[in-house]
Amino acid sequence: MTLEQFGWNEFFAAQLPAGAAGRVASANHGRFLVWTAEGEVDASVSGMLRQNSPLWPAVGDWVVLRKDAAVIVKVLERKTKLSRKQPEREVREQVLAANIDVLFIVSGLDRDYNERRIERFLVMAHESGARPVVLLNKSDLANELGLDLADIVARTAALSPGVQVVSLSALTDHGLDVLPTLLAPRETAALIGSSGVGKSTILNRLLGDERQRTNAVRAGDSRGRHTTTSRQLFVMPGGWLLMDLPGLREVQLWASTEQVQESFDDIVGLAAGCRFRDCNHAGEPGCAVEAARLEPGRLANFLKMQKELAHLERKIDPRLAKETRKKWNAIEKSVRSHPKRKG
Numbered sequence: 364m365t366l367e368q369f370g371w372n373e374f375f376a377a378q379l380p381a382g383a384a385g386r387v388a389s390a391n392h393g394r395f396l397v398w399t400a401e402g403e404v405d406a407s408v409s410g411m412l413r414q415n416s417p418l419w420p421a422v423g424d425w426v427v428l429r430k431d432a433a434v435i436v437k438v439l440e441r442k443t444k445l446s447r448k449q450p451e452r453e454v455r456e457q458v459l460a461a462n463i464d465v466l467f468i469v470s471g472l473d474r475d476y477n478e479r480r481i482e483r484f485l486v487m488a489h490e491s492g493a494r495p496v497v498l499l500n501k502s503d504l505a506n507e508l509g510l511d512l513a514d515i516v517a518r519t520a521a522l523s524p525g526v527q528v529v530s531l532s533a534l535t536d537h538g539l540d541v542l543p544t545l546l547a548p549r550e551t552a553a554l555i556g557s558s559g560v561g562k563s564t565i566l567n568r569l570l571g572d573e574r575q576r577t578n579a580v581r582a583g584d585s586r587g588r589h590t591t592t593s594r595q596l597f598v599m600p601g602g603w604l605l606m607d608l609p610g611l612r613e614v615q616l617w618a619s620t621e622q623v624q625e626s627f628d629d630i631v632g633l634a635a636g637c638r639f640r641d642c643n644h645a646g647e648p649g650c651a652v653e654a655a656r657l658e659p660g661r662l663a664n665f666l667k668m669q670k671e672l673a674h675l676e677r678k679i680d681p682r683l684a685k686e687t688r689k690k691w692n693a694i695e696k697s698v699r700s701h702p703k704r705k706g
């Protein structure tokens with residue numbers, strides 16, 4: 364194999380004109396499987412890197428190995444990185460995957476389908492720098508569930524400007540052949556979504572091999588059983604790369620408030636017409652956003668993510684804390700008083 368077959372390109376070559384690099388294909392308790400031109404290496408991380416956690420390798424990273432030793436000494440600058448706030452830690456970024464060109468946000472068309480969760484994944488994708496594509500899997504169940512596929516695809520596409528939505532079935536292979544066409548040769552994609560949506564099944568079908576374990580969802584609520592437990596990269600037929608990820612239980616964002624605005628350009632566009640420039644769209648007079656009568660869940664989710672990220676920004680920069688506290692208290696009060704929609 365050549366490094367190009369693992370996704371090596373000018374972006375990385377510019378950082379490392381000479382020398383041997385490899386790509387992290389999987390990680391397991393501080394051990395990293397690294398693909399090099401000479402073969403797979405089971406590598407550890409140098410003491411220097413160990414002390415400098417921002418440089419900790421993630422799956423998908425390009426790394427430099429010590430000469431004649433299976434030790435990672437350097438992580439190359441990332442083209443993109445998929446991050447979330449580390450659960451249970453106040454302010455720590457967790458890089459889930461590096462150097463992803465296309466992010467497949469997978470949702471099941473069964474009871475997993477949740478527009479608010481898709482909106483959240485879309486913010487995460489936009490922040491990452493990868494191109495998001497939403498995959499609505501299990502289309503074979505549409506009839507049984509009484510779903511109008513075209514309608515649900517259109518509704519999903521309306522969640523974010525320009526985002527592509529593909530309905531497919533990993534069970535019948537319907538729509539699967541579209542996926543490879545969404546990438547240029549040697550590009551890398553990753554599959555994210557909740558447990559049980561069929562990420563590993565999609566990977567297996569595209570690979571033509573049952574390489575990843577899969578598991579039936581619970582009958583009552585379509586929830587998965589967290590079958591995949593580690594992130595892993597695969598070379599696909601046709602020369603692209605695909606990463607399988609464990610189902611995400613919770614997605615706490617690691618992004619900026621601006622990033623939320625980029626994902627909700629309808630709300631930002633409407634906000635230009637609000638009477639007050641600093642309108643919170645939460646009961647102020649002359650609010651164009653509220654007047655537009657968007658789906659209430661969408662506005663509430665926008666405000667919720669803005670609030671969450673403003674909180675994160677304040678934690679990172681305590682000087683912001685005082686300024687914004689008042690504003691968000693007002694929003695919270697108003698959002699709470701909005702009737703919640705079921706779904």
Ligand SMILES: Nc1nc2c(ncn2[C@@H]2O[C@H](COP(=O)(O)OP(=O)(O)OP(=O)(O)O)[C@@H](O)[C@H]2O)c(=O)[nH]1
Pocket residue numbers: 500501502503504531532533534535557558559560561562563564565576577578579580587588589590591592608609610611
């Ligand atoms: N009906 C139907 N079932 C599917 C489809 N794709 C996957 N499944 C089933 O959904 C269940 C969960 O699939 P997995 O591939 O294990 O899901 P996953 O997203 O990898 O789950 P985690 O690894 O737990 O995150 C399995 O029983 C699959 O057979 C599909 O298109 N239609």
Ligand SMILES: [Mg+2]
Pocket residue numbers: 562563564575576577590591607608609610
């Ligand atoms: Mg899986």
Ligand SMILES: [Zn+2]
Pocket residue numbers: 634637638642643644645647649650651652653
């Ligand atoms: Zn407003």
